[in-house]
Amino acid sequence: MxxxxxxxxxxxxxxxxxxxxxxxxxxxxxxxxxxxxxxxxxxxxxxxxxxxxxxxxxxxxxxxxxxxxxxxxxxxxxxxxxxxxxxxxxxxxxxxxxxxxxxxxxSGDEEAAYIFKGVRATGVIDQTALIMDIGGGSTEFILCNQEELLWKKSYNIGAARLMQAFFHSDPITAEDQQDIIRHLDGELGDLKEVLNLYQPQHLIGSAGAFETFAGILYPELNLKEIKYYPISIPAYKVLSATFIASSHTEREKMPGLIRLRVDMIVMASILTDYILSVGNIEQLSLSTYDLKMGVLADLQPLK
Structure with missing residues (x-):
């Protein structure tokens, strides 16, 4: 078919x-x-x-x-x-x-369920993990292990929404960053409770911004040919700090940063930094499979 x-x-x-x-x-x-x-x-x-x-x-x-x-x-x-x-x-x-x-x-719940199916198909889930999918309008979080989805929720904290509400300066100011952090603190209370309960050590980023992070950190990667890839957290943090401290013009000149993400990547970096911090995450990976592959997995005929 x-x-x-x-x-x-x-x-x-x-x-x-x-x-x-x-x-x-x-x-x-x-x-x-x-x-x-x-x-x-x-x-x-x-x-x-x-x-x-x-x-x-x-x-x-x-x-x-x-x-x-x-x-x-x-x-x-x-x-x-x-x-x-x-x-x-x-x-x-x-x-x-x-x-x-x-x-x-x-719905946001259906979106999160499809993302889980897509990421699970890569084989990257090797322990209790938190999947994160940063969209423009919403961001989905899925707590899971190799066998099952444990908890999921979609939040209206996508990169485009955060940009419109908080990105008032170029480069973004410390004050604007703190406003975003306060907003995330207010929105993500139940996520923090779940992280405290299950204590996942592995954050898996679903495609999108995480492909940008991996593509810039590991330029030898062919993202079209891999299903997942580990990302060094120390190397990611250096890259994230560079994105956040840079101006729009400086980011435009960065190799590997597509035009659509020149500003969105700042919001994605702040969001990812926040989750790594509040979750005390020790391992970070990219999954190139996301919602689309989850829909395909759902459509696949049974063996």
């Missing part, structure tokens, strides 16, 4: 086409488009017209690719930006009319 999975993220729309059999998942095609659906008014829960149109154009391109590949099944999932936007349902209807794509708007 040939399937297409579309992940309509806050910053980027992703398309994966795969051939599924009971024995394996074979990726036939992958692409993504920087849509920036959360631009401008994500914290006002509204998709502005320019972003709305970029999203529809991206889906039109995906629709043409899907037809070329003669796909049997299309599964499109929308996350934080669309589920929280007052005009999100208008976007879902427009996508059906304009591109012929049916979008399933999933």
């Amino acid at each position: 040939k399937v297409a999975v579309i992940d309509l993220g806050t910053n980027t729309f992703h398309l994966i086409i795969a051939e599924l059999t009971p024995q394996e998942t074979r990726i036939c095609y992958k692409t993504n488009l920087p849509v920036r659906l959360g631009e401008g008014k994500i914290n006002e829960n509204f998709i502005i017209q320019e972003a709305f149109e970029r999203g529809l154009l991206a889906l039109e391109k995906f629709s043409l690719i899907i037809k070329e590949h003669q796909v049997d099944l299309v599964k499109a999932t929308a996350t934080s930006a669309i589920r929280s936007a007052e005009n999100g349902i208008n976007f879902v209807k427009a996508a059906k009319n304009y591109a012929g794509i049916d979008i399933n708007v999933i």
Whole structure:
């Protein structure tokens, strides 16, 4: 069975086409488009017209690719930006009319469950671990072990939301950083309780910003060919401090930092630093598998 999975993220729309059999998942095609659906008014829960149109154009391109590949099944999932936007349902209807794509708007809990399935498929979960997926609109946390998901929650503390609320200076000031920390303290109380209870030592970052961290720290890596990779925490902390202390112009010149993440990476770094600290984490890894691969795992025929 040939399937297409579309992940309509806050910053980027992703398309994966795969051939599924009971024995394996074979990726036939992958692409993504920087849509920036959360631009401008994500914290006002509204998709502005320019972003709305970029999203529809991206889906039109995906629709043409899907037809070329003669796909049997299309599964499109929308996350934080669309589920929280007052005009999100208008976007879902427009996508059906304009591109012929049916979008399933999933809850934060469903999003976290798919992320767990994707990360688990890599084999990186070797002990009780905390999975972290930093999106533009939301960030998901999943507490798990090799056998099962123990706890999960989605929080509206994505990089785009934090940027809009707290990124007021270039470089970001210590005061703005402290405002973010206070905000995280207020939002993540139950996560801290769970971390204290289970005391995971391994933080697994799901794709996105963590691919940027690993790609810059280990330029010899081919991220398209690996499922997971260990990241040195001391090396990560040096890189994170560099991102946070740098200006937009300085980050633009950094090799390996894609344009879409030039500013978002500052928020991702502050978030990751916070979790490493409050969780007393001793091990850090990248998982290149995320929600998209979790959806594929869910669709795979049983053996």
